[in-house]
Each structure stands twice: as C-alpha cells, then as structure tokens.
Amino acid sequence: GAGVSQTPSNKVTEKGKYVELRCDPISGHTALYWYRQSLGQGPEFLIYFQGTGAADDSGLPNDRFFAVRPEGSVSTLKIQRTERGDSAVYLCASSRQTSGQGADTQYFGPGTRLTVL
Amino acid sequence: AQSVSQHNHHVILSEAASLELGCNYSYGGTVNLFWYVQYPGQHLQLLLKYFSGDPLVKGIKGFEAEFIKSKFSFNLRKPSVQWSDTAEYFCAVGPSGTYKYIFGTGTRLKVLA
Numbered sequence: 754g755a756g757v758s759q760t761p762s763n764k765v766t767e768k769g770k771y772v773e774l775r776c777d778p779i780s781g782h783t784a785l786y787w788y789r790q791s792l793g794q795g796p797e798f799l800i801y802f803q804g805t806g807a808a809d810d811s812g813l814p815n816d817r818f819f820a821v822r823p824e825g826s827v828s829t830l831k832i833q834r835t836e837r838g839d840s841a842v843y844l845c846a847s848s849r850q851t852s853g854q855g856a857d858t859q860y861f862g863p864g865t866r867l868t869v870l
Numbered sequence: 871a872q873s874v875s876q877h878n879h880h881v882i883l884s885e886a887a888s889l890e891l892g893c894n895y896s897y898g899g900t901v902n903l904f905w906y907v908q909y910p911g912q913h914l915q916l917l918l919k920y921f922s923g924d925p926l927v928k929g930i931k932g933f934e935a936e937f938i939k940s941k942f943s944f945n946l947r948k949p950s951v952q953w954s955d956t957a958e959y960f961c962a963v964g965p966s967g968t969y970k971y972i973f974g975t976g977t978r979l980k981v982l983a
Contacts, residue, residue: 784969795874795960795973796914809970844914858904859971861914 755779757862759845765868766835774830774865778847785828786859787820788844796844802828835869842866872897874963876974883951884982891946891977893935893961900966903944905935908976909957917959920944931955953983 758777766772778785784803788796798812805825813819817835822828832839846859877892895901905917918929925937935946944961958978962971 786970788971788973793975795962795975796971797973798970801969812970857969858916858919860916861906863913 757845757847757860759843759862759865761865762863763866763868765870767870768835768837770835770869772832772835772867774832774843774867776828776830776845776847776862778826778828778845779860781849782847782860783825783850784848784857784859785822786846786848787828787830788846790842790844790864792841799830799843832867835867837869840867840869872963872965872972874961874972874974876959876961876977878977879975880978880980882980882982885953886950887981889946889948889951889955889979891959891961891979893944893946893974895942895944895961895963895972897942897963897965902964902966903935903937904962904964904971905929905933905944905946906960906962907957908960914960917946951979951981953981955979956981 760775786801787799790796800810800820801808802822817833820830842864844864845862848857848859873896875894903920906914907917908914917933918927920927920937928934933948935944937944958976960976961974964971
C-alpha cells in the first residue's frame with residue numbers, strides 16, 4: 754500500500770511568513786508523529802497524535818508551532834512568523850498504534866524541506 | 871536526559887569489507903531499538919528493530935544488530951558491504967511507556983566500488 758506522503762516536498766518562504774506542512778499517514782494508522790531534522794542531526798520529536806488529539810506536544814519549540822489532525826488522518830503542521838532557525842526538514846511518521854511496551858514501528862514520509870530566507 | 875550516541879559520524883569502506891556501526895543509549899528502563907537507513911535522495915526506511923526476545927536481530931539486506939543490555943548498546947553489523955549500502959544510518963531508541971523516538975546523529979557510510 755501507499756506509504757506516508759508529505760506535501761510540499763520543498764517550501765521556501767521569507768522570514769515572518771506563515772507556512773503549513775501537510776502529512777498523509779498510512780491508511781489505518783492511528784498514531785502520527787512530527788519530527789524535525791536539522792542539518793547534520795538526527796530527527797527530533799515535535800508532537801504525537803493518537804487519533805485526533807495531540808497526546809504529546811512537548812517537542813514543539815515554542816508557541817509559533819502548532820499542529821492539527823481534525824479527522825484523525827491527515828495532519829497539518831503550522832508555523833507562524835517563521836524564523837531562519839526554523840529551516841530544516843520536517844518529517845512525518847505514522848504507526849498502527851502504541852503498544853504497552855513502547856512505541857510501535859514508525860514509518861516515515863519523505864519530509865518537507867523548509868527554507869526560511 | 872535520554873540520549874543516543876553514534877560514535878562514527880563518517881565511515882568509508884571498500885566493497886566486501888565488514889561493517890560495524892556503534893550505537894549507545896542512556897536510559898535505565900526497557901527500550902525498543904531501531905536502525906533506520908536513508909539512501910541518497912530517499913526517505914528513512916526501517917532496517918531492523920528489537921522489541922524483546924533474541925538480542926541478535928536480523929534485518930533486511932543482510933544487516934543484523936545485537937542488543938547488549940549491560941552495555942546499553944545496539945550495534946549494527948554487516949559481514950560484507952556493497953556499494954549500494956552507501957547511505958546514512960540512524961539508530962533510534964523508543965523508551966518503554968513512551969512513543970517518541972530518540973535518534974542518534976547518524977553515520978554516513980560510503981562504500982567504494
């Protein structure tokens with residue numbers, strides 16, 4: 754079946770602008786995650802959804818970042834008043850569920866490369 | 871704080887050489903462990919995972935990893951690398967009772983034909 758898809762693949766914006774990044778998870782996956790990967794680093798956790806609700810948003814760097822998943826499928830990561838330091842690859846992942854022993858296997862999308870000029 | 875260390879940032883090998891990439895984590899509880907690979911121009915793909923049971927796990931493309939609990943390590947190995955193994959490899963830890971992964975900084979492997 755289809756994997757996790759993310760749009761756009763690349764986004765260039767100017768400092769101070771608002772951007773939205775979209776993630777379409779694997780069909781049937783109830784858990785959805787956003788990560789951010791800066792140059793030379795591994796992905797860093799931002800937020801986790803179980804169904805429609807954000808179960809953990811502790812990784813969001815500040816209140817300029819917000820994410821929604823209104824129908825429990827597609828998710829949108831929203832960044833207000835973008836700054837140059839927001840430039841990174843934003844990755845989305847999904848999994849079937851979280852098990853009692855910890856996170857289930859996460860399947861990653863191709864990412865959106867955000868460049869803030 | 872929980873962290874994952876990948877000591878080798880860049881590795882260059884000739885084809886047919888053996889590979890071992892180190893991964894150590896700092897977390898005292900039960901963990902799930904993963905290795906992901908990112909080929910040039912492609913997205914992260916799962917290479918192998920450990921949840922429980924036999925600490926020696928085998929993944930795709932001839933890769934394997936061994937979980938040594940006493941050393942907090944989950945090193946990745948392959949007996950004979952190929953040019954097509956050129957990629958970046960990430961170790962990730964999912965502490966029990968949580969759902970977020972903690973990633974290492976990655977190891978860039980270049981295999982010379």
